[in-house]
Amino acid sequence: MSDQAQLHRQLVDRMTANGSLRTEPWTRVAEAVPRHEFLRGGFFRMVAGAAPTAWEAVHEGDDGWLEGCYSDESLVTQIAGTITPEDIRGQITREPTSSSTLPSLVLRMLESLQVEEGHKVLEIGTGTGYSTALLCARLGAGNLTSIEYDERVATRARAALGHLETYPTLVTSDGLFGHDEGAPYARIIATCGVRTVPTAWVEQTRPGGLILAAVGGWLGSSELARLTVHQDGTASGPPLGGGVNFMLARPHMPPPLGLLPDLDDGTERETATGTDVLNNWTARFVVQLAVPDAQRLTLQRDGHSEEILVDVETGSWAAVYQDSGRWLVRQGGPEPLWDAVEEQIGRWCAAGAPALEEFTVSLTPEGQAVSW
Numbered sequence: 461m462s463d464q465a466q467l468h469r470q471l472v473d474r475m476t477a478n479g480s481l482r483t484e485p486w487t488r489v490a491e492a493v494p495r496h497e498f499l500r501g502g503f504f505r506m507v508a509g510a511a512p513t514a515w516e517a518v519h520e521g522d523d524g525w526l527e528g529c530y531s532d533e534s535l536v537t538q539i540a541g542t543i544t545p546e547d548i549r550g551q552i553t554r555e556p557t558s559s560s561t562l563p564s565l566v567l568r569m570l571e572s573l574q575v576e577e578g579h580k581v582l583e584i585g586t587g588t589g590y591s592t593a594l595l596c597a598r599l600g601a602g603n604l605t606s607i608e609y610d611e612r613v614a615t616r617a618r619a620a621l622g623h624l625e626t627y628p629t630l631v632t633s634d635g636l637f638g639h640d641e642g643a644p645y646a647r648i649i650a651t652c653g654v655r656t657v658p659t660a661w662v663e664q665t666r667p668g669g670l671i672l673a674a675v676g677g678w679l680g681s682s683e684l685a686r687l688t689v690h691q692d693g694t695a696s697g698p699p700l701g702g703g704v705n706f707m708l709a710r711p712h713m714p715p716p717l718g719l720l721p722d723l724d725d726g727t728e729r730e731t732a733t734g735t736d737v738l739n740n741w742t743a744r745f746v747v748q749l750a751v752p753d754a755q756r757l758t759l760q761r762d763g764h765s766e767e768i769l770v771d772v773e774t775g776s777w778a779a780v781y782q783d784s785g786r787w788l789v790r791q792g793g794p795e796p797l798w799d800a801v802e803e804q805i806g807r808w809c810a811a812g813a814p815a816l817e818e819f820t821v822s823l824t825p826e827g828q829a830v831s832w
Contacts (some may be wrong), residue, residue: 462660463526463820464494464496464526464530466494467527467529467530467631467753468491468494468530468654470493470553471490471495471529471530471531472490472491472564473530474532474564475490475532475563475564475567476731477592478562478564479568480563480565480567480568480571481567481571482531483571485583485598486567486571486594486598489570489594489597489598490563490567490594492596492597493550493590493593495529495530495560495563495590495743496529496530497618497620497623497624498560498588498590498593498617498620499525499528499529499535499537499588500520500620501520501537501544501545501546501604501616502517502518502519502522502525502531502537502544502545503517503518503525503528503529503535503536503537503545503560503625503781504516504517504518504535504536504537504539504545504556505517505518505524506803507551508551511553512549512553513550513553514553515536515539515551515552515553515556516548516550516551516552517545517546517549517587519545519546519550520719521547521699521731521762525730532546532562532563532564532594534559534560534561534565535559535560536556536558536559536571536615537558537559537587537588537625538556538557538558538559538610538612538613539552539554539555539556539557540552540554540555540557541557541610541710542612542613544616547629549781556707557610557707557710558587558613558707558808559587559707559763560587560588560590560807561591561651561706563590565704566590566591566594566746566796567594568702568703569649569651569672569684570591570594570595570598570649571648572684572686572700572746572802573670573672574601574638574647574670574671575595575598575646575647576646577599578599578603579599579603579646580601580603580604580605580642580644580645580647581595581599581605581645581646581647581648581649581753582605582606582607582638582639582642582643582644582645582647582648582649582664582711583595583604583606583607583648583649583650583651583660583705584635584636584638584648584649584651584652584661584673585606585607585608585635585650585651585652585709586606586607586608586613586614586617586630587608587612587613587617587651588616588617588620589606589616589618589620590604591651592604592617592621592625592626592628592630592665593620593621593626595649596621596626596628597626601626601627601628602628604628604788605628605629605630605631605639605645605685606628606629606630606631607631607632607633607634607635607638607639608630608631608632608635609630609632609634609635609709609710614630614632614803615750617630618630630634631826632710633759634732635650635652635709636650636654636658636660636709636711636712637658637660637691638658638660638661638663638664639664640660640664643663643664643665643775644664644665644666644669645665645666645669646665646666646669647665647669647670647671647672647726647782648661648664648665648669648671648672648673649669649671650671650674650709651675651706651713651732652701652706652707652708652709653673653674653675653676653682653704653706653707653708653709654674654675654676654709654712654796655675655677655678655708655712655752656675656710656827656828657671657673657685657687657695657821657823657828659823659825661673662689662693662694662695662823665689665695665783666689667689667690667691668688668689669688669689669829670686670687670688670697671685671686671687671689671695671697672684672685672686672687673685673687674704674706675699675738675821675828675830676708676745676751677745677748677749677752678714678748678753678754678755678756679738679744679747679748679754679755679756680705680744680756680802681703681741681742681744681745682703682704682705682706682709682745683699683700683701683702683703683704683745683816683819684699684700684702684704685697685699685700685821686698686700687697687821687823689789693825694823694824695823696822696823697820698817698818698819698820698821698822699816699819699821700817701815701816701817708746714755714825715772715773716772716789717755717757717770717772718772720768720770720777721770721775721777721792721793723759723761723766723768723777723779723790723792724731724790725792726777726779726791726792727790727792728788729788729789730786730787730788730789730791731780731787731788731789731798731802732787732802733787733798733801733802733805733806734780734782734787735780735781736768737781737805738756738767741756741766742813742815742816743805743808746804746805746808746811747801747804747805749804749830750800750801750803750804750805751769751771751775751797751800751801753772753773753774754769754770754771754776754797755769755770755771755772756768756769756770756779759779761779761781764781764782764783765781766779766781767779767780767781768780769797769798769801771795771797774793774794774795775792775793775794776792776795776796776797776804777791777792777793777796777797778790778796778797778801779791779800808832811832814832818832819831819832820832823826
């Protein structure tokens with residue numbers, strides 16, 4: 461057995477053992493699709509100990525390249541919207557913008573999509589093409605349409621899929637609008653995160669069909685939600701739990717923070733809600749519902765650490781910190797952000813702090829709502 465075949469076998473065995481692969485059809489698919497074919501352009505590896513975070517390119521043939529391809533890890537494949545491993549010798553400190561998602565999550569999502577033979581599927585986010593190839597192996601390329609926002613990413617995916625003689629319908633466009641030409645679909649799956657599920661996806665899914673997408677926000681807590689589309693054109697369903705961390709669709713990315721407001725020019729008071737709600741995954745998801753347009757940063761000021769929420773559109777902000785065992789909040793701008801957080805967290809706690817699997821994501825003509 462070659463090194464590649466052995467590493468591939470070990471990856472499939474790990475995914476079976478951890479429960480990501482639960483059914484025979486998807487196990488066969490995972491065995492059939494070689495991940496390294498979609499990473500021949502290389503990937504970026506985080507530089508240990510670097511501050512700020514730095515990345516170095518790993519190219520095909522480098523030490524660790526093949527092992528990395530068959531690791532159960534997400535691998536960064538693009539930085540700053542344009543830079544790929546082929547462009548870099550050395551290190552770079554910009555932000556990642558595209559990646560190959562860890563295989564166990566990809567397969568867990570595909571299992572959760574509940575596809576059946578003959579289903580037409582729309583994939584939002586082709587990426588490297590690995591998940592696209594898995595879907596094609598399961599359903600046939602003729603039943604899959606995949607959309608990629610970035611033209612360079614799409615070109616590389618098309619070449620990798622073509623090398624494996626796999627030819628789904630590939631579209632370079634904004635996936636938030638779906639692809640009406642192939643509608644209706646039995647299933648829509650998104651491999652990027654969204655703040656709100658687009659109405660176009662609901663409109664392009666047949667009644668009884670499913671949409672699987674990571675719903676989250678700018679505070680970094682997101683969950684896979686599986687929504688059923690109903691006869692009246694609405695959709696609803698629960699988060700599946702377990703927590704996921706996808707890059708947001710580029711049109712859903714937060715705006716630059718820019719110049720911060722004067723954090724001393726506000727009204728200060730004591731609060732019973734401390735910053736622990738920002739560090740707990742479920743509580744942070746609840747906080748996002750209260751302040752969906754807020755971004756978070758941490759600053760060291762006056763000898764203590766402050767957690768800052770800033771809404772750049774309204775100019776509202778809140779700074780929360782601890783002093784002598786008490787939690788204090790200082791707020792400014794037209795909307796008291798921490799008041800909204802306290803109210804939402806209070807309602808959630810009064811309901812018994814339900815787990816995310818007990819929430820419901822609903823889509824109606826009025827928009828998206830999340831309840832518990």
